[in-house]
Amino acid sequence: MKISNRLSLSTLICILVVCMSTSANAQNQFEDAIEQFESESVTGYLQPFLNGFGANLNSGFAGTAKLENELVIRLEAVGMATLIGGAEETFKAIPPAPFNQQKVETATIFGDQGATVTGAEGIQYKYQNGVFDLDYFPLAVPQLTIGNYYHTQVKLRYFGYTGQDDVPDIQLLGFGIQHGLTQYFGQLPLDLSVALFYQQFKIGDIIESDAFAIAGMGSKEFGILTIYGGVQYEKTQMDLNYTRSGSSDIENSQVDLTFDAENSIRGYAGLGLDLSIVHIRTDINIGNVSVLSASIGFGI
Amino acid sequence: MRRAMKKNRAYNIGILINTTLLFFLVVVMFACEDMIRDNFLILEEVAEFEYTIDTDDVNYNETESVNLQSIINDLDSDVEDISFYNFTLQVTNTYETPLNTEISGTIRVKQSSDSQYEPIVNFTNITLEEFQTERSIFSDELTGISLVSGGVAYLIDLYDQQPAPTLDFNVRGTIDRNGEGQNTTFDFTVRVYSQFETDP
Numbered sequence: 001m002k003i004s005n006r007l008s009l010s011t012l013i014c015i016l017v018v019c020m021s022t023s024a025n026a027q028n029q030f031e032d033a034i035e036q037f038e039s040e041s042v043t044g045y046l047q048p049f050l051n052g053f054g055a056n057l058n059s060g061f062a063g064t065a066k067l068e069n070e071l072v073i074r075l076e077a078v079g080m081a082t083l084i085g086g087a088e089e090t091f092k093a094i095p096p097a098p099f100n101q102q103k104v105e106t107a108t109i110f111g112d113q114g115a116t117v118t119g120a121e122g123i124q125y126k127y128q129n130g131v132f133d134l135d136y137f138p139l140a141v142p143q144l145t146i147g148n149y150y151h152t153q154v155k156l157r158y159f160g161y162t163g164q165d166d167v168p169d170i171q172l173l174g175f176g177i178q179h180g181l182t183q184y185f186g187q188l189p190l191d192l193s194v195a196l197f198y199q200q201f202k203i204g205d206i207i208e209s210d211a212f213a214i215a216g217m218g219s220k221e222f223g224i225l226t227i228y229g230g231v232q233y234e235k236t237q238m239d240l241n242y243t244r245s246g247s248s249d250i251e252n253s254q255v256d257l258t259f260d261a262e263n264s265i266r267g268y269a270g271l272g273l274d275l276s277i278v279h280i281r282t283d284i285n286i287g288n289v290s291v292l293s294a295s296i297g298f299g300i
Numbered sequence: 301m302r303r304a305m306k307k308n309r310a311y312n313i314g315i316l317i318n319t320t321l322l323f324f325l326v327v328v329m330f331a332c333e334d335m336i337r338d339n340f341l342i343l344e345e346v347a348e349f350e351y352t353i354d355t356d357d358v359n360y361n362e363t364e365s366v367n368l369q370s371i372i373n374d375l376d377s378d379v380e381d382i383s384f385y386n387f388t389l390q391v392t393n394t395y396e397t398p399l400n401t402e403i404s405g406t407i408r409v410k411q412s413s414d415s416q417y418e419p420i421v422n423f424t425n426i427t428l429e430e431f432q433t434e435r436s437i438f439s440d441e442l443t444g445i446s447l448v449s450g451g452v453a454y455l456i457d458l459y460d461q462q463p464a465p466t467l468d469f470n471v472r473g474t475i476d477r478n479g480e481g482q483n484t485t486f487d488f489t490v491r492v493y494s495q496f497e498t499d500p
Contacts, residue, residue, distance in 0.1 A: 096386070098439045120438040126495055134335055
């Protein structure tokens with residue numbers, strides 16, 4: 001028993017070290033790449049990231065609309081992924097003066113090589129290259145569900161990392177509340193609920209993102225199997241605040257802007273399995289951005 | 301017996317939490333794996349030289365140097381390529397000098413170790429007022445600025461050199477005070493906008 005515990009702990013530590021070293025590299029490159037952009041171009045470069053990130057963040061909250069007055073305490077690991085296609089790898093940008101002010105297609109943060117424009121006398125301007133090489137954009141968050149009191153349960157998401165060396169602070173804080181509606185309708189062929197979620201994500205001093213979602217959900221139990229689905233309105237914003245590198249104009253080198261993710265309405269459907277204290281579910285979300293989400297949870 | 305059951309339950313809860321965290325971390329690790337492209341990161345820098353012209357003469361002649369290697373060292377990255385994409389002129393301070401004062405001249409460049417300058421751009425009869433706006437030498441919005449054939453190509457070649465050289469930028473020319481004979485003082489700023497391809 002002691003040996004298995006030691007193995008488990010050492011596995012965790014190894015994974016943690018691998019993840020931290022990988023994300024440290026990503027973080028620096030990510031922030032450095034952003035800081036080269038002026039406000040006119042940075043939104044195009046980051047739009048697919050915000051779309052995917054927002055769609056992911058607003059996924060995987062709940063797997064049932066049946067909220068009876070019973071004790072529920074559940075710790076889940078929720079994983080989500082959005083597909084990254086060709087459309088997410090490029091955007092159109094206007095080159096800086098003195099180059100021809102016609103739009104050129106260049107790489108987003110998910111793209112490969114940035115475009116190169118040539119001007120008078122052979123001078124060249126090279127756009128920033130892409131940073132992430134992904135076929136899908138993944139995200140994983142821990143979620144704690146506590147309920148049910150008056151057919152209501154709360155959901156908490158938290159992940160924090162205090163920056164060291166070149167890695168900035170990272171913090172996710174999310175709060176949700178889901179309320180069962182079945183009680184108000186008497187006999188219904190399925191259970192119904194509504195939910196509200198708010199999440200805030202910070203990366204260092206540069207990026208702060210807020211995600212808000214309101215969802216209506218229905219579900220039907222067949223023994224240990226639950227089929228669920230619903231519709232959701234959501235809004236995700238990203239605030240960028242940084243001093244642009246390589247700018248001679250100190251007064252105008254401060255970039256402070258807010259822009260929105262493009263997804264606002266989604267429909268989703270999924271399947272859940274309740275195996276005593278183990279709870280597994282997966283769903284597909286269709287909207288402007290499509291998301292696959294899956295989770296495994298433990299608890300009652 | 302009851303104590304043993306409690307201990308067993310606590311152990312099982314511990315295992316469950318541990319397994320949940322393990323699953324979470326495996327998902328994160330899977331997400332991190334090979335997600336970073338092997339691309340260069342492009343950093344931008346502006347080399348700025350301010351020439352203070354303070355003379356009662358008709359002629360002026362000032363030189364400033366930039367050590368490209370010291371810029372590279374400050375970047376704290378492996379620089380694979382350097383290039384410049386804009387070159388601008390601006391009068392940043394005029395002090396008491398009338399704004400209708402006209403200046404003409406040439407910007408020249410050379411490697412510090414060389415003796416011969418290469419002209420890049422000429423400007424003719426441009427008032428201080430017109431130069432209060434930053435002007436690109438590649439823009440045709442202001443008449444009176446003309447590129448010297450081969451000068452820009454020479455500067456591009458200097459930026460391509462390995463190791464990165466120290467460059468001397470010289471501005472020299474004449475001042476037309478429109479018949480007024482007072483001392484002329486102004487700050488003439490040259491900016492070279494550069495890109496550094498770095499290996500993160």
